[in-house]
Amino acid sequence: MTSPVALAHQQHLPLHQRLLPLLAVGAARALARLTPARLQPVLELVRRGARPATQQQAQTARDAVVAVSLRCAGQHCLQRSLAAALHCRLHGTWPTWCTGVRVHPFTAHAWIQTDDQPIGEPFPAGHYHPLLTIPPTTTPHEPRR
Numbered sequence: 480m481t482s483p484v485a486l487a488h489q490q491h492l493p494l495h496q497r498l499l500p501l502l503a504v505g506a507a508r509a510l511a512r513l514t515p516a517r518l519q520p521v522l523e524l525v526r527r528g529a530r531p532a533t534q535q536q537a538q539t540a541r542d543a544v545v546a547v548s549l550r551c552a553g554q555h556c557l558q559r560s561l562a563a564a565l566h567c568r569l570h571g572t573w574p575t576w577c578t579g580v581r582v583h584p585f586t587a588h589a590w591i592q593t594d595d596q597p598i599g600e601p602f603p604a605g606h607y608h609p610l611l612t613i614p615p616t617t618t619p620h621e622p623r624r
Contacts (some may be wrong), residue, residue, distance in 0.1 A: 491546060492543060497547050499570075500544045500546065501547050502569070503543075503544055503566040503569060504548045504550075504558070504562045507551075507559075508550075508558055511558045519613065522564070522576060522613040525565070526564075527616060529571055530572050530615070531573065531593070531615035532573055532615070533572075537591055538598050538599055540566035540570070541599040543566055544559060544563050545599075548562070556588050556589045559589075560576060560577070560589040561589070563591050567591075573616075574593050575615065576612065577591070577609045577613075578611045579607040579608050579610045580608055581606060590607075592604070
């Protein structure tokens with residue numbers, strides 16, 4: 480079911496600005512099928528060499544993927560967060576990608592954030608307890624594990 484709140488904020492992108500968000504959405508759909516153990520190393524590889532995303536860059540990426548995908552505009556937070564992070568990466572940046580849980584009531588969620596602030600989410604920082612985060616790298620090249 481599509482969230483009416485998300486659709487109310489869905490923007491329209493001109494045709495020439497849809498290619499990169501559509502690529503990010505397609506790649507995110509494939510990545511969303513991976514287990515967390517397989518997803519983490521893929522995202523760590525993808526983020527390499529990217530600058531940390533600003534709040535504006537992350538919000539622009541999230542808005543773009545929501546604009547081209549009803550699935551991302553709705554309840555599919557994992558695909559939306561992955562697509563937004565990948566869209567940032569296509570522009571040379573990386574937000575912090577997070578997945579976590581809330582205990583009362585129990586719910587799981589995935590989102591992107593910058594400066595410890597969730598981007599485009601209706602909840603404040605700390606609402607979900609992060610279980611897996613993929614932040615931007617602090618150095619150009621990470622040592623191999």
